């Protein structure tokens with residue numbers, strides 16, 4: 001790490017410089033992405049789980065990992081190096097990693113600005129800051145980050161706690177939409193890795209269209225839904241009749257606590273269920289539960305129970321158990337998405353980015369099955385390669 005710049009990348013400085021602005025920058029996914037990027041860029045760890053480091057994206061002109069510069073917003077204040085130590089205790093990050101990438105964590109930490117709304121978030125004592133006030137403040141933070149770090153572009157990624165779906169009567173924008181509006185105002189491509197509303201708010205539709213900025217979402221597809229997007233098409237293609245598909249998720253950590261709220265859980269489950277409706281052509285019987293088990297920390301157990309009929313009505317059951325480390329599954333996808341969308345922006349791409357359904361539970365467009373989504377992703381890589 002050089003001393004003359006607060007957030008100078010250590011390697012790969014040739015080519016365009018790309019900022020990564022994480023909304024929820026002190027969370028598990030964000031901290032794992034920042035620490036993991038430094039670890040992979042320096043050769044300390046292999047890029048396991050990163051598709052952009054495979055042959056599928058060779059020659060596409062993606063920004064190098066070592067050239068990514070991190071900053072973000074958060075409503076929490078725990079410093080990133082300490083957050084990384086907590087993730088070691090939780091078994092998410094390997095021992096020794098926070099010390100090895102301390103300079104990169106501290107550099108990113110120095111670029112994190114207070115998010116909002118915060119309790120007592122008042123405008124010079126006059127009352128709560130309005131949508132406009134917050135959006136303006138967030139956009140100013142983004143512009144300053146891009147300018148002060150000499151960046152060619154900054155990609156904004158929402159990895160903040162999941163919020164409940166807004167009510168029809170809500171007059172204010174949900175926080176995720178204020179950040180999305182700020183991204184548009186600051187001219188930044190936008191990614192929504194959560195099920196929160198973000199850019200999907202009706203009041204942002206016009207501004208999103210006008211901005212022409214590339215964007216993609218929603219909700220990273222890392223575990224149970226990834227498996228569902230492989231298994232549901234299998235049942236459909238084999239002409240087996242799925243009678244019921246039930247699932248339970250046990251998880252802790254900040255995400256588990258946030259999803260203990262029924263509104264937030266409903267927003268999450270809508271995306272998880274969409275993949276079944278898309279693949280099977282209807283929603284089978286069965287419910288999906290998310291239970292907060294703080295003792296599990298960032299480790300998730302997802303159990304699926306599929307009841308299906310075979311020839312002559314013979315009744316059968318498939319059960320799957322997925323045990324994964326949520327942030328270790330999510331962080332490489334965040335890094336992939338940032339690099340791809342930064343390159344799409346550089347190539348003049350506009351609006352919803354086609355071909356990223358592979359990464360999302362609730363994509364804007366494209367097929368619902370994983371093989372179909374993989375074909376679309378590799379087609380996108382082909383377009384980027386042709387532009388390189």
Ligand SMILES: NC(=O)c1ccc[n+]([C@@H]2O[C@H](COP(=O)([O-])OP(=O)(O)OC[C@H]3O[C@@H](n4cnc5c(N)ncnc54)[C@H](O)[C@@H]3O)[C@@H](O)[C@H]2O)c1
Nearest residue numbers: 024026027028029074075076115160161162194220254326
């Ligand atoms: N496998 C995965 O981990 C996975 C997959 C898909 C989606 N996601 C989504 O990614 C998000 C992050 O997950 P996590 O495990 O890192 O959660 P986390 O609780 O560890 O981190 C969330 C962070 O967001 C911050 N935050 C909350 N409200 C904010 C606001 N208004 N402005 C700015 N920051 C705010 C919190 O302080 C916290 O630091 C969640 O919405 C989760 O549903 C995760």
